[in-house]
Amino acid sequence: MIIADSSLLPTVIDWLKGPLYAALATSAFSILFGLHSIDIALASAGAAVGWATFLAMQATAAPAFAAFVAALAAGLYSEIVGWSRARPATVYMIASIIPLVPGGGMYFTMLASFEGDPMKMTELGMATIMTAAAIAAGLAIANAFGRIIFAALVHPMLQRTRKQ
Amino acid sequence: MEAMQPEDLLLFAADAARLMLESGGETYRAEDAAMGIIASQGGAEAECFATSTGLMLSYTGEDGKVRSVVRRVKKRGMNLEKVSRIHALVEALQADRIGLAAAMNELDGIERMRERPALVLTLASAFGAAFFALLFGGSLADAIAAIFLGALLSFLIRGFQRLKFPEFLTSLAGGAITALASLALRSLGAPINPDTLIIGVIMLLVPGVAITNAIRDIIAGDLVAGIARGADALITAASISAGAGAAFAIWKLLGAGGLR
Secondary structure, eight states, rough: OOOTTTTHHHHHHHHHHHHHHHHHHHHHHHHHHTOOHHHHHHHHHHHHHHHHHHHHHHTSOOOHHHHHHHHHHHHHHHHHHHHTTTTTTTTHHHHHHTTTTHHHHHHHHHHHTTTTTTHHHHHHHHHHHHHHHHHHHHHHHHHHHHHHHHHSOTTTTTTOOOOO | OOOOOOHHHHHHHHHHHHHHHHHOOOHHHHHHHHHHHHHTOOOOOEEEEETTEEEEEEEOTTTTTTEEEEEOOOOOOHHHHHHHHHHHHHHHHHTTTTTTTHHHHHHHHHOOOOOOOOOHHHHHHHHHHHHHHTTTTTOOHHHHHHHHHHHHHEEEEEEHHHOOHHHHHHHHHHHHHHHHHHHHHHHTTTOOOOOHHHHHTTTTTTOOHHHHHHHHHHHHHHHHHHHHHHHHHHHHHHHHHHHHHHHHHHHHHTTTTTOO
């Protein structure tokens, strides 16, 4: 049975396009950040999770809050992957937040200041700082959740020493 | 095997923390690595204070003498594989799965880990730029242009690094060349959107991860380290924008195409 509604397919493709591009961009950056083999794929999947969450939240929430929830999702994903691969979660976190992170915001803020537009600079600058802080907060909370869950899951005898 | 001197342990722990910072590890992780190594070898009262530009480490040995060392951090790169391997090394030491001498060898190996070949890095930069251009709503033409500009920028970055130019100049030149090349392509008739193209390519330089890590450091309580990282990110962003802004101004001055 093929999907009856033919208008659904373009919508689905549109939906998948963003996370796909985010994952591909992240896989390229993961190589620049020194990741190897399967870690590249895992980090890229994390970026797709984060970006899909961001797109879903963006429709209803403020950008900074959407970034917060997206970072939370990417962070939880990274905690799980990091735990199952016995690696620090931060390895996957840093890679999977690459599309979310306000690099463009930093650039446009400074560009506005060079173009002599203090109002625009303040506006963009605030949005940039808010986004960065929201992502950092999302990751910190994901990390706390990860520690609680894995501390409960793992038997004390087998427990790895997990730093924050 | 000869007995390890307390000084050797101190230097080893400091080097592990330094390498962690140079590879883009969080500040608390570098501090924990140094203190964890010393604690695993029976050292008491280890204290480490790290920022993104250097670290201090001191500890009281079994003989009651206080030893300390300072390490400067000059490189600030990003190599997550190194972070992960140093972390694993410290865990292995703490679990007594590896001896100190073997751990020192291992750290040496991690430090000398070869970078990927230049071709791979260039291709990764090229496609990273292209997919970011697409992610920011660019067309196929933007992506194809981003492939070439990304590769060009990657060459430029590595060339400047080899010449040991300050990071400020790399960012400045990177921003200027990306902007100039995009505007030139546009006026040559390529069907591109310069804004999308520029932001896609410039993602290779832009300190988005750095500013986020700065705030993560501050949240974790490493206030000095976080402020330092934030200042670094701010200067990098300012120099990229100065380069691009100068390119826009020059372009306008030349009156070419009347684009902006």
